[in-house]
Amino acid sequence: MPENRSDKVSAVTEWVREELEKNADPSYREFHRSLVPGLENFLGVRVPKLREISRKAAREDYWSFAREADRETYEELMIRGMMIGYARLTREEQRRELENFVPLINNWAVCDCCCSTxxxxxxxxxxxxxxxxxxxxxxxxxxxxxxxxxxxxxxxxxxxxxxxxxxxxxxxxxxxxxxxxxxxxxxxxxxxxxxxxxxxxxxxxxxxxxxxxxxxxxxxxxxxxxxxxxxxxxxxxxxx
The missing domain is CATH 1.25.40 (Serine Threonine Protein Phosphatase 5, Tetratricopeptide repeat)
Structure with missing residues (x-):
């Protein structure tokens, strides 16, 4: 994970965004857009890669990304939700983080992919x-x-x-x-x-x-x- 080069976001958030840009697939973006109505801010990163990014980010610094994730970006919202399943949280922290995250769910894909974690x-x-x-x-x-x-x-x-x-x-x-x-x-x-x-x-x-x-x-x-x-x-x- 890179050193934090920005005074605005943490190293983990910077790394996540670099990974998303690197793995964006325009053809998948168009295909997936047809499956999730109303999707706007979407890069086109496949779910297995999102899981991989989520696992690593959760190990590195769960709390920073949870605080800084862009709720309007499909992939960042999904990673935000998946990380709850991958991070080492107490039972009370899991409950509180779900209470914070669930109201943000705005499509079936984020819902279902996160639930399975x-x-x-x-x-x-x-x-x-x-x-x-x-x-x-x-x-x-x-x-x-x-x-x-x-x-x-x-x-x-x-x-x-x-x-x-x-x-x-x-x-x-x-x-x-x-x-x-x-x-x-x-x-x-x-x-x-x-x-x-x-x-x-x-x-x-x-x-x-x-x-x-x-x-x-x-x-x-x-x-x-x-x-x-x-x-x-x-x-x-x-x-x-």
Whole structure:
């Protein structure tokens, strides 16, 4: 990592920005822009490279970059979020940093890529599940998505499947990225707990779009039998 040559930012922030410029790919920028609507300040750095940069920056100086990251730049915001998963933070620091970061999430890609780094949620699951519940009850689209994606990453297990399904049945938000996250979560629930999840679907707790999208995603899975796919097809709704 270079010596700090600027009186405005730390060495770690300067290094991160140099790495982003060095690894920017204009062709990937145009491709990825089509996948993330509304993306403006975007260099075109691929996610594996962002993870690599995040790991090194987190080891070097987490706090400086967390303070100095440009929230308006896609890659810097994603690195800011990923670093929470890679830095050596106490449990209280992890909570506080997530509380600071989650309101900044403004697209599905930052949400999902960052959530997958929070493997610390595999430990102290009772505490982290309670933490996620508060976001699942939010009225903000990406705060809810953060909760649902974190749940599908780390909490679809014997201890939490019933509570995850309960929350999925209670979420009420018209945001497209909430509904897609809910459908994705239901599909993962089905793969791991098919009987419980089919019973959940038969209760008709989801709105039409999320219900049908959940079934579509389940039927697209190679881990679901042909017989199950045909049976689930009969549960689709035809909203008129």
């Amino acid at each position: 929070y493997k610390f949620m595999k430990k102290d699951q009772e505490e982290w599940f309670a933490f996620l519940r508060t976001y699942a009850a939010s009225d903000k689209e990406y705060e809810i998505r953060f909760a649902l994606v974190s749940m599908l990453d780390f909490f679809i297990n014997e201890d939490y499947i019933d509570q995850v399904l309960e929350i999925l049945g209670q979420v009420r938000h018209e945001g497209y990225y909430v509904k897609m996250a809910a459908a994705w979560a239901v599909s993962i629930c089905y793969v791991k707990f098919p009987e419980k999840t089919e019973e959940f679907l038969r209760k008709n707790l989801l709105d039409d779009f999320t219900h049908n999208k959940s079934i579509q995603k389940i039927r697209e899975s190679y881990r679901v039998s042909k017989e199950d796919k045909e049976r689930l097809k009969t549960l689709r709704r035809n909203p008129g």
